[in-house]
Amino acid sequence: MRNVTVKSSLYLLVGISAVAWFSLAYFGGLDLSKVKDFFGLVPKVVTIDLLLVAVFVKLGWKLKLFRGWLVPFPDLNGSWLGYIYSDWKNPDTGEKPPPIPVMLTVNQSFFHISCMMCTSEMESSSYSEGFLIDPDRQIKNIAYSYTSKPRLSLSDRSIPHDGTAVFKIVEKPKQKLVGRYWTERLTKGEIVLQYHSKELLEELPEDLGEHPVTEHGNRR
Structure with missing residues (x-):
């Protein structure tokens, strides 16, 4: 599973970089067949990648959209x-x-x-x-x-x-x-x-109530 999520992460990052590269070239009127134009976009593409990764690490990973194929673990916060x-x-x-x-x-x-x-x-x-x-x-x-x-x-x-x-x-x-x-x-x-x-309580609530019933119907 870990290998699958690593591959998915790499594929997604490459895809985002490609979209960013072509979008910046298109709106900037650049010719990617020229070495200067192609490599001149590297700083901007890296910046976009880093910003998206930062947003994902901060908030995006909690979305169910990414569960399973990109984020293997649940949000237990x-x-x-x-x-x-x-x-x-x-x-x-x-x-x-x-x-x-x-x-x-x-x-x-x-x-x-x-x-x-x-x-x-x-x-x-x-x-x-x-x-x-x-x-x-x-x-x-x-x-x-x-x-x-x-x-x-x-x-x-x-x-x-x-x-x-x-x-x-x-x-x-x-x-x-x-x-x-x-x-x-x-x-x-x-x-x-x-x-x-979702709140991280700082002490045990006093009103937990009676302890739960077991599968057999008897209190443990």
Whole structure:
């Protein structure tokens, strides 16, 4: 897929350059068969290319028009709300905790993406991120490694640690991120998130409501 988008990008850039070259020559009354006229347009064509690339990198890549053939990954910018289902067991009772309300904020550009997750007890930020996109194999994932920092008041039972999360990106019928995580503390679990808004919220909303129902109709 990556090779396809690279080829598409090159073909598109060559096409735009050709159109710019002939348009400038036509309206400028130049003869492209003359070396001086032909190469004299190079600075202007390069300027046009750079301007269009800048607009595309800033805004254009988000348009659905370019999805698939030119931009292989979706736009995940915004805040996602949901729940963590951890396999951690209380050493005193042997019971698992109830679903934990969680928020994921994604700050994405054409060249970069960062993920920050928070609950009422911790905040984690990514330091290595990447998409795993392969339409032929029906794979559309995002994965990232992160550092989690619990609140200082919880340092007696929870210490800073690293981990990795992998999410399946669901766009139809509703936007969701369904994934799993594991940490160096040997804990793991599942995370289910639904798209909330384009706004990057700075703290977890207090009104997430009851945790969702599973496919079998039972609350997790």
